[in-house]
Amino acid sequence: MRVVVIPLMAISAVFAVVAGFAALQQELSLTATLPLGLPWLPWQIRLDSTSGFFLMLIGLVTLLITFYAPAYVREFESGQDSLPALGGFTGIFLAGMQMVVLADGAFAFMVSWEVMSLSSYFLVTFQHEKPENRRAGFIYLLMAHVGGLSILLGFGVMAAFGHGFAFDAMRAATLPTTWASIAFALALFGFGMKAGLLPIHAWLPEAHPVAPSHISALMSGVMLKVAVYGLLRFTWDLLGNPLWQWGVVLLLVGAASALAGVLFAMMQQDIKRLLAYSSVENIGIIFMALGLSALFSGTGHPVLATIGFVAALYHALNHAMFKSLMFLGAGAVLHASHERNLDQMGGLLRRMPWTGLFVLLGCISISALPPFNGFVSEWLTFQTALQAWTMDSGILRILLPVTAAVLALTGAIAAATFVKLYGIAFLGRARSRHARRAREVPFGMRFSLGSFSLMCLLLGIFPTQVISLLGGITNQLMGQRLAQATAHGWLWLTPVSAETASYSAPLVFAGALGIWWIAQGLLRRGRVRKIRRGDPWDCGFGMPDARMQYTAVAFAQPMRRVFSTLFDVKESIEQDKAEIPRYTLTIHDPLWYRFYLPIGRLVDASARRIVRLQSGNVRIYLGWSLATLVILLWLIS
Amino acid sequence: MADLLNLKEWVAVLGQLLMFALAAPMLVAWVKRVKCVLQNRKGPSLLQPYRDLSKLLKKEVRVAHTASPLFRATPYLVFSAVLVAASTVPLLQVHLPTTALADVIVLVGFLALARFFLALAGMDVGTAFGGMGASREMLISALAEPAMLMAIFTLTMSAHSTNLSSVIQHVLDTGLLLRPSLLFALLALLLVAIAETGRIPVDNPATHLELTMVHEAMILEYSGRHLALMEWAAQIKLLLYGVLISNVFFPWGIAETATAPALAIGALAILAKLVTLGMVLAVSETLVAKMRLFRVPAFLNLAFLLGLLGMLSYVILETSL
Structure with missing residues (x-):
């Protein structure tokens, strides 16, 4: 893993940074067709400023992480988890993210998007012997698919008006306001789910923490940005205005x-x-x-x-x-x-x-x-x-x-x-x-x-x-180029105009x-430079120990109390046999009970209804197949 | 845009910084003096804070065994962050080159930076007092900051600028009378200033080793020059809020040109305004008792509502005309 995968990651990251930076600075627009995909659905890629920026972002984070990963994964070497799996899926994950930002058609985009989602599922469940990791992985997989479906439907609306899956066709299409809003809503739901927007964020705090830390960094630092990229590309570029x-x-x-x-x-x-x-x-x-x-x-x-x-x-x-x-x-x-x-x-x-x-x-x-x-x-x-x-x-x-x-x-x-x-x-x-x-x-x-x-x-x-x-x-x-923001030289940031607001960070x-330098210089030069070390103030009761901190x-207690209406907080103090009080505190995401569990129950209940179809009798199944076929034929004709 | 090579303007900035640093202890002494008079006590001399500071500067520094390097760097950092913030508030004259360097949002940011490190230093030694102070300070500031920005947004939206010089110039040009939005913003900012500078009824600067303290709990472990810097920074912060409120809402007398007579009038004007404001603070501290910590959110919610009312009255009454 350390010898093969990480150097490969570094090489890919360097190429991504260089290509992305060049595209961003030169404002290139390069297209190519990959020998993948279907004969009537060529897999087109395009590198323009927008994808260049996100490609650079992916590459930069990946590159810096490659210095971190070798030492960090060393402790997994003696563990029971498979390092080749970690390395392999990390590679696929990175490739998936880079392909998403490069894709120039809905087909390539969706395939790369799913590659990214699936490979990161395996990274989340890397330490699958722990039940909470498997649970987090399941929630992630479920929500990633619901989100993916919604994006697919959004592209479907666009493709219907643009008569094609290529982004160029979609860009040229003009949608009526209602359909444009429907497409936007579908895209916002799908990309928002990946980005972790409220109230469809539930997978994020479950899945990000359980992955190995450098993967958490990639997921939080980079994958969420790929979701932002998706929304930008969909709304500002394809839908426009x-x-x-x-x-x-x-x-x-x-x-x-x-x-x-x-x-x-x-x-x-x-x-x-x-x-x-x-x-x-x-x-x-x-x-x-x-x-x-x-x-x-x-x-x-x-x-x-x-x-x-x-x-x-x-x-x-x-x-x-x-x-x-x-x-x-x-x-x-x-x-x-x-x-x-x-x-x-x-x-x-x-x-x-x-x-x-x-x-x-x-x-x-x-x-x-x-x-x-x-x-x-x-x-x-x-x-x-x-x-x-x-x-x-x-x-x-x-x-x-x-x-x-x-x-x-x-x-x-x-x-x-x-x-x-x-x-x-x-x-x-x-x-x-x-x-x-x-x-x-x-x-x-x-x-x-x-x-x-x-x-x-x-x-x-x-x-x-x-x-x-x-x-x-x-x-x-x-x-628009925002020329006025930098019109007064590199020292001054003036977003609207120099009169409205300016900030000179350097x-x-x-x-x-x-x-700081003057204060320190003046005070440290005085007669009493020496610092004496002593015990902290103990109110006269002897040295406070670490448990008193x-x-x-x-x-968080004052904050918890002030915002108590927003949380499900359960506090209890119990005494065990030795009369030692025990304080327990549980805080739940209220949306989990008010939003997710009702949906879960609804799905369960409808599944129980649908299960009646499954009688175990082959003839009835054949009957259902025939009925479906007839309905489909009727729909097409 | 400030002309960076104009030496005269930078001398003005340096002079203002020195004035802020040197005058700050006096305002604290003045408030204390007025409070003593109101309570029929004989107050300390107006020079007492200077004597305290110079005594502390001469004393040996004692640092706990458990403290990290952050503990020793924080006093310098807090002091310079507060001074950077102070350098962007026009004191004697409206036009100050530093207001272009850092607008009023940056000013709030630097005060937040100082508070961030103050809270961290409180937690550094590992005693219960420090953590208590840090936790409470962060709660108070979390509620005060939106209220403060709401009041500031009202001002900056009506001035169409976040540059403090432009805001003051705008208030000077249009006048304060018949502007309900400014009145609400002023009230909001007064409440926020009380909370942010740790005055009664939110925090009591005169208390030591009580379970109600906030600011004092965080700096409990400091001694010698470190303590002097922390105290001094707190005094400068009080002066900063005083100057901000007086010059933004009552800009009369402030120098519009950098001539000697105008500056002298400006100095007299700000002196008079601060003397009045100090008396108002002393009277309110005498009349009002310190609140329980969990009543502070209601106090700051009031500040936020006042700020919101200011914004509403600006939008409804002043832009539709």
């Missing part, structure tokens, strides 16, 4: 996903589950920006629509970077301490200083704090929403700032969530023997984490370069560093 009503739908669904995702992330104690819920939040933010873009383009503000679109693409890129970093960091913690429960960690920063530093940078980025990358894309989203005054409708003028306030709430709770994650896992004192014995991870893993955090910093400090690069995509899809970063459950 999104209606403002679609924008409202995207905005509301995105806001609900962002808020619910981050609130559930706050409640988790499993580090990887927390990160998976945070992916729901970030996908919500991307969809909010897309919704703003659709709203503005539907009401005749192409420039503002472009800013929203760029914000969405920028956040997709950022999320790929910091979520991969965080999942790999969680993997490093898992590697070092074999713990996924936050309440068994603590004090890891002093035992794993490099991992600790890189994960800290990831936490700052993901909490949308300046000067890191998460802030830039949220800033752009805010700037788009604040142009609401250009709207004619009063309701929209109110709706936009309110969703912006939801975004602010999401960002603030995200900061609380990652203070919790970092403070409980990396700071304080070790809460278990495993955490006490944790050691720094090998160089390859640290190198990968370090490169991801460097990317987060660079994407935060040099936004103008990124945005001028994204101009190719917006030019292709919306005919100068602000330099200023902050300068003030706040736990992840305790940290």
Whole structure:
């Protein structure tokens, strides 16, 4: 595995990055026909700016992960799980994702899409001896198929009007508004299911955490972006000219996903589950920006629509970077301490200083704090929403700032969530023997984490370069280049105009560093430079021990109480025979009971009705076949 | 767009930064002084916070065995983040080159960055107090931030700009009278400022070692120059909110040109505004008792509703004209 698969992955990733970057920068449009597919359905591929961007994103994350994977999979070598399966399905998974973004026809797209879904199912169930992994895999497989079906139907609507499965034919077709909206709804359901939008997110927090960590990084960091790509390609490229009503739908669904995702992330104690819920939040933010873009383009503000679109693409890129970093960091913690429960960690920063530093940078980025990358894309989203005054409708003028306030709430709770994650896992004192014995991870893993955090910093400090690069995509899809955003040189980011808003990330970063340097220089030079080490304050009762620290459950308690109406929270305190009280807390996703289980029961009940057909008598079966045949013949003729 | 090579403007920025840093302890002392007078006590001198800071700067630093390097870096980081935020709030004159570098959303972002590290440092030593403070601070800020941005959105939507200089210029040009949206935004921002700077009724800066403390719980383990920086940063933050509220909502007197007489009037004006605002704060702290933690969400929801009302009245009353 380490000798063959990982170098191959690296080579493919380098080609993807180079090809994607070239396509994005030169705004190429290359087409080719692969010798696959059926004689009347050739398998066409095309590399343009949009697919180039996503190809580059896939390649970049894959490339950095190849430094991480060799050391990480080493511990599976002595285990009972099959490494060739892991390597093989990872390869197929990557190939599937690259083919999805390159496909230039519904046929190639759907086949690649299913290859991606199926291969990732096998990666989720890699450690299949655990029942929860099999359950997660089953939910994932089920929902992936429902979603795939919906996308297929969406393409079906398009193909009916375009008279062909090639994307060119679909692009040329003009759909009546009703049918266009139906196609959009089907696509939103299908791609939204893969992206993890509320309320069709249930598979995501189950499936992402149980895969090996570098696969979780690929699934959360990259596969969700492929779903975003699917929606972009379908709505902005094939359907074209999104209606403002679609924008409202995207905005509301995105806001609900962002808020619910981050609130559930706050409640988790499993580090990887927390990160998976945070992916729901970030996908919500991307969809909010897309919704703003659709709203503005539907009401005749192409420039503002472009800013929203760029914000969405920028956040997709950022999320790929910091979520991969965080999942790999969680993997490093898992590697070092074999713990996924936050309440068994603590004090890891002093035992794993490099991992600790890189994960800290990831936490700052993901909490949308300046000067890191998460802030830039949220800033752009805010700037788009604040142009609401250009709207004619009063309701929209109110709706936009309110969703912006939801975004602010999401960002603030995200900061609380990652203070919790970092403070409980990396700071304080070790809460278990495993955490006490944790050691720094090998160089390859640290190198990968370090490169991801460097990317987060660079994407935060040099936004103008990124945005001028994204101009190719917006030019292709919306005919706008967003020239004014970078018109004042590389130092200044001015999305609407210099008078409306400007942000100079390099100068602000330099200023902050300068003030830090001066403060440190002035104070460290004084007479008393020495620092004395002592015990922490103990209120006069003797040294507090590690069990007296706040736990992840305790940290989230105020938040749990304030937002208690949104969760199914069950708390109980029981005393066992030795009179030791035991506190148990269970939090459920309320949608699971109110949405999924009723659907499940409905399917069960209808299955019980249909089972009556299965009498075991061959003659009756033949009768059914004949009836079906007759009906089909009647339909065709 | 700011002219980066104009040395005079950068001198103004540096001067403003120094003024923020040097005047901040005075505002805290003034509020304390007025409170003492209202409570029939003899208050400390207005110079007392300076004496405290210089004493702390001279003292030896004591750090817990269990602390990580993050604990020692945080005071510097918090201090510089708050100062970066302060450098973007016009103090004496409307036009400041740094407002183009970082708009009001970046300002909120830098305050959030400072808070993020403050909370992490609280959890670093591994005592129950630190975790308690961090958990509560993050709850309060999570509810305060949307309210603050709602108030700011009202302002920035009516000014069509998130640049603070442009916002102040817009308020100066149009006037405050008969603008219900600004009034609601002002009330919302006042409530948020109380929560964010840890004043009564949300947090009590005078309490030590009580189970109600929030900010003090997080910095409990700090000593010496580290503590001095943390306290100083908190004082600058209070001044920042004071200047933000006075100059955005009551911009009268602020210098529109960088001439000596205009700047002198600007200095007198901001001084008068801060003295008044400090008195308002002292009176409200004397009249209102500290709240239980779980009543703070209602307080901040009120702030958010006021911000929303401001936005509604802007959209309904002021744009349809």
